Amino acid sequence: MNAIRLIAKGVLIEGVRRREIYAVVLVSVLLIGAVLTVDFFDIEGIEKFYREVALLVMSFATAATAVVLAARQLPREFENRTIYPMMARPVSRLQFLLGKLSGVLLATLFCLAIFMAVYVAGTLWLGHRIPWALFGQYVFLQLLMMTIVATMSFWLSMVLNLDAAISIAAVLYLSASVLSSLVTYIFPDLTTVGRYLLTAFVYLVPQLQIFDLSAKATHGTDWPPLSLATMAMLTAYAAVYSSGFVGLSLLAFRRRSL
Amino acid sequence: MNGAYWRIPSLAAFLLLPLLAGRVRPNDYEASRRDSQTAIERRNRTAIAAILGGVRTSMADMMFVKTEVYMHNGVAYMPHLNMDALSQRGEVVADDHDGHDDHDEEAYDPEFPPTVIPTAGKDFRGIVGELERRVRPWDDPDRPHIHTSGIELLPWYRMMTISDPTNVRAYQIGAWWLKGPKPEEALGFLKEGIANNPRAFQLPYLAGQIAAKLAKGENGETDSARTAEAWEFFDAATALMMKERPEGYDRDHPENFPGWSEYKEEDARGAVRFAVYFERDHGSRDAAIEKAVRYSEFFGGDGVLDRLARRLENED
Amino acid sequence: MSSAAPVIEVRDLVVEYGRGRKVHRAVDGIGFEVRPGECVGFIGANGAGKSTTMKTMMGFLFPVSGTARLFGRDARDKESRRRIGYLPEVALYYPFMKARELLELYGGLSGLSKAELRRRIPPLLEKVGLGGKGEVLLKNFSKGMQQRVGIAQAIIAEPELLVFDELSSGLDPVGRHDLRNVLLELKNAGRTIFFSSHELTEVESLCDRVIMIHRGRIVTEATVEELMKPLNAYEIVFHLPDAAELPACVKQCGPKAEGRLHTVTIPDVTAYSRAISELASAGAKIQSTASKTRSLEDYFIDLVRSTEREAVS
Numbered sequence: 033m034n035a036i037r038l039i040a041k042g043v044l045i046e047g048v049r050r051r052e053i054y055a056v057v058l059v060s061v062l063l064i065g066a067v068l069t070v071d072f073f074d075i076e077g078i079e080k081f082y083r084e085v086a087l088l089v090m091s092f093a094t095a096a097t098a099v100v101l102a103a104r105q106l107p108r109e110f111e112n113r114t115i116y117p118m119m120a121r122p123v124s125r126l127q128f129l130l131g132k133l134s135g136v137l138l139a140t141l142f143c144l145a146i147f148m149a150v151y152v153a154g155t156l157w158l159g160h161r162i163p164w165a166l167f168g169q170y171v172f173l174q175l176l177m178m179t180i181v182a183t184m185s186f187w188l189s190m191v192l193n194l195d196a197a198i199s200i201a202a203v204l205y206l207s208a209s210v211l212s213s214l215v216t217y218i219f220p221d222l223t224t225v226g227r228y229l230l231t232a233f234v235y236l237v238p239q240l241q242i243f244d245l246s247a248k249a250t251h252g253t254d255w256p257p258l259s260l261a262t263m264a265m266l267t268a269y270a271a272v273y274s275s276g277f278v279g280l281s282l283l284a285f286r287r288r289s290l
Numbered sequence: 291m292n293g294a295y296w297r298i299p300s301l302a303a304f305l306l307l308p309l310l311a312g313r314v315r316p317n318d319y320e321a322s323r324r325d326s327q328t329a330i331e332r333r334n335r336t337a338i339a340a341i342l343g344g345v346r347t348s349m350a351d352m353m354f355v356k357t358e359v360y361m362h363n364g365v366a367y368m369p370h371l372n373m374d375a376l377s378q379r380g381e382v383v384a385d386d387h388d389g390h391d392d393h394d395e396e397a398y399d400p401e402f403p404p405t406v407i408p409t410a411g412k413d414f415r416g417i418v419g420e421l422e423r424r425v426r427p428w429d430d431p432d433r434p435h436i437h438t439s440g441i442e443l444l445p446w447y448r449m450m451t452i453s454d455p456t457n458v459r460a461y462q463i464g465a466w467w468l469k470g471p472k473p474e475e476a477l478g479f480l481k482e483g484i485a486n487n488p489r490a491f492q493l494p495y496l497a498g499q500i501a502a503k504l505a506k507g508e509n510g511e512t513d514s515a516r517t518a519e520a521w522e523f524f525d526a527a528t529a530l531m532m533k534e535r536p537e538g539y540d541r542d543h544p545e546n547f548p549g550w551s552e553y554k555e556e557d558a559r560g561a562v563r564f565a566v567y568f569e570r571d572h573g574s575r576d577a578a579i580e581k582a583v584r585y586s587e588f589f590g591g592d593g594v595l596d597r598l599a600r601r602l603e604n605e606d
Numbered sequence: 607m608s609s610a611a612p613v614i615e616v617r618d619l620v621v622e623y624g625r626g627r628k629v630h631r632a633v634d635g636i637g638f639e640v641r642p643g644e645c646v647g648f649i650g651a652n653g654a655g656k657s658t659t660m661k662t663m664m665g666f667l668f669p670v671s672g673t674a675r676l677f678g679r680d681a682r683d684k685e686s687r688r689r690i691g692y693l694p695e696v697a698l699y700y701p702f703m704k705a706r707e708l709l710e711l712y713g714g715l716s717g718l719s720k721a722e723l724r725r726r727i728p729p730l731l732e733k734v735g736l737g738g739k740g741e742v743l744l745k746n747f748s749k750g751m752q753q754r755v756g757i758a759q760a761i762i763a764e765p766e767l768l769v770f771d772e773l774s775s776g777l778d779p780v781g782r783h784d785l786r787n788v789l790l791e792l793k794n795a796g797r798t799i800f801f802s803s804h805e806l807t808e809v810e811s812l813c814d815r816v817i818m819i820h821r822g823r824i825v826t827e828a829t830v831e832e833l834m835k836p837l838n839a840y841e842i843v844f845h846l847p848d849a850a851e852l853p854a855c856v857k858q859c860g861p862k863a864e865g866r867l868h869t870v871t872i873p874d875v876t877a878y879s880r881a882i883s884e885l886a887s888a889g890a891k892i893q894s895t896a897s898k899t900r901s902l903e904d905y906f907i908d909l910v911r912s913t914e915r916e917a918v919s
């Protein structure tokens with residue numbers, strides 16, 4: 033555990049000190065601010081629009097941080113040769129992987145925390161209400177989604193190059209809800225083989241849209257929070273896919289020449 | 291990585307530019323509505339046009355879909371354009387309502403449109419579908435759905451017209467929602483739309499309606515300047531409509547007239563009907579009858595206008 | 607050489623890169639041992655297989671055949687790694703970490719407690735020439751400073767075996783001097799040191815033994831004395847009268863003649879004295895004598911070139 037903690041701490045230090053996170057926060061705040069400066073006819077009742085834009089920008093920025101941070105961990109270790117002094121110590125490859133992933137998740141959590149603090153401050157400043165229960169669930173589900181995204185990016189960076197890993201993870205993240213609509217729409221028109229393939233796709237590729245509570249958080253006042261059973265199912269889903277990606281990463285890394 | 295630090299603010303500046311530079315002022319009404327070339331050049335000179343190019347239209351279309359989602363409290367229903375395909379597959383039963391025109395909106399039951407996330411019975415995804423229905427806004431499509439306040443949609447229409455100043459429907463619908471709480475702003479919004487779309491008769495038509503409403507004071511008095519403005523808008527709308535409507539337009543075969551949608555036809559008839567009512571209320575009865583007869587002939591017969599002409603003739 | 611169990615034990619090691627037709631054999635059946643307390647230099651030209659051998663030894667690469675054992679255990683065994691300090695070839699340490707944090711990370715991974723780390727880090731940084739730089743971010747370190755911090759991370763846990771790949775890479779002359787002192791201190795403290803370097807003077811001055819590798823094969827393995835012995839030579843240039851005959855001890859050294867002027871290189875000082883005396887007896891007129899001591903570098907270059915020639919022929 034100590035090795036995992038130390039490696040994770042190293043990644044977190046790096047994540048926290050990189051200026052990109054703050055630049056992304058600044059860009060997000062500027063974007064949201066710029067959107068709000070547009071003359072909306074001086075009307076009341078644009079809470080939903082603000083929530084939508086803010087949550088969208090912040091979710092993208094958090095996902096971008098998680099994807100990039102996770103995907104570049106291993107390639108950077110090789111590129112800078114820092115993997116050698118690390119692996120020359122009494123650290124197993126599993127510990128190394130778990131340490132790196134834990135660090136990425138902590139850095140993502142840090143990033144998410146900053147964004148949410150900005151969001152809450154902005155909301156209160158505008159005098160809007162926050163549906164706290166839904167908002168809390170939204171943050172938790174974002175973290176679950178980021179866990180899947182990060183572990184997937186990490187695995188992809190092992191089997192592909194860095195750019196390809198980032199691109200695929202980003203496309204899967206960005207197109208999650210579109211893909212979901214698409215598969216349900218085209219399913220009835222497919223042949224039996226096509227239907228099997230599509231079903232396999234749905235179960236093999238993590239369906240990130242099921243963690244996206246942003247729409248309900250946006251239209252919050254009219255939607256009740258999710259039940260505990262639903263939250264538990266989503267946690268289990270995230271655990272299964274994240275473990276799967278960690279397992280695949282370990283398989284790829286276990287016998288890999290450094 | 292050092293270079294990346296500068297790339298991010300640069301990207302931010304790039305993204306912010308269109309929002310700031312492309313910001314339009316609703317009250318900047320220019321008397322350029324008859325000069326379409328000027329209008330086209332004016333909107334094509336904006337930063338957003340230069341940066342986004344053709345993408346701006348797609349962005350505006352995406353925002354249009356967004357307004358439908360907002361209107362249904364976040365629940366995504368199948369956009370109308372999918373209805374034909376669904377009807378062919380038997381998932382939606384075409385329902386020709388009595389007394390309604392036969393166009394796309396009536397190709398399915400508007401009270402019960404299918405949701406983008408299907409019902410459990412139609413979803414092959416099992417647990418994934420179930421979780422999606424629980425997490426994302428979803429309502430049983432077999433139950434009547436709720437419409438939210440149109441005020442919440444207004445920022446999207448504003449963004450849509452910034453993104454694509456040629457989106458006439460965004461000006462039209464946005465102003466329609468806005469005219470209740472903020473009629474002056476609605477009129478300003480429409481004037482901006484007219485400047486950007488000098489050939490769109492729907493905008494002066496709606497602007498005329500709003501000006502007519504504003505002309506009526508709270509205590510029954512009439513604002514003559516507003517009334518004159520309304521006249522001007524109705525005249526402009528009617529003249530544009532008569533110029534733009536294809537000759538020999540056949541309502542039974544709208545597919546033969548791709549430049550003139552059924553929506554446009556409805557708006558065109560609405561525009562002249564309203565102009566006749568306005569003539570009746572603010573002008574003379576005879577002129578109103580004359581207009582009703584003339585416009586009905588123009589459309590090759592219009593039941594509402596014919597009835598209105600007859601009623602006016604029978605009035606003392 | 608000590609008779610104790612070897613610290614490093616490499617047997618018939620074969621390592622290949624690539625697959626199918628593009629396979630490249632980087633290490634071709636080498637074997638050697640390093641005993642406790644020895645300081646062994648591992649030298650060879652670029653691409654000779656030094657780093658590959660060291661990485662395989664450390665368990666980073668998987669050999670096609672053969673074994674590499676450290677402290678009698680598999681190279682990937684955690685127990686053996688607890689006793690090793692490794693310096694990779696030109697690493698760029700985490701740019702957003704401070705030097706102290708980096709040493710805390712590596713020291714912590716080696717099992718040192720926080721208190722122990724707090725005690726060890728300041729003098730260690732001082733030792734490698736980075737005194738007072740503990741709180742500086744590594745991105746602000748020069749290449750030489752990175753190498754110094756690399757050396758610090760390798761020795762922080764005071765390991766029994768030090769494996770350094772390209773020891774003095776990136777260091778300026780002062781840095782090399784400081785490093786030599788550090789290594790001498792470690793050597794005197796009884797640590798086992800195995801390192802590769804292109805700085806053969808460093809190898810000459812520090813090592814007990816040298817292993818030379820070329821094209822994945824060991825071409826020489828000897829103590830420094832054994833290696834240096836044939837490198838010390840004496841040249842005699844002399845005139846030999848027509849009637850006189852070359853003394854046997856000179857003849858066997860292969861003299862070269864240009865008319866009556868002969869040049870001969872004598873390998874050691876005893877033979878040299880004897881040759882002078884016999885040439886004088888034979889009536890030769892000695893024109894000049896010179897000490898022709900060659901460096902390990904000369905030897906290495908000659909060896910590489912002769913191996914290349916053999917390969918071509």
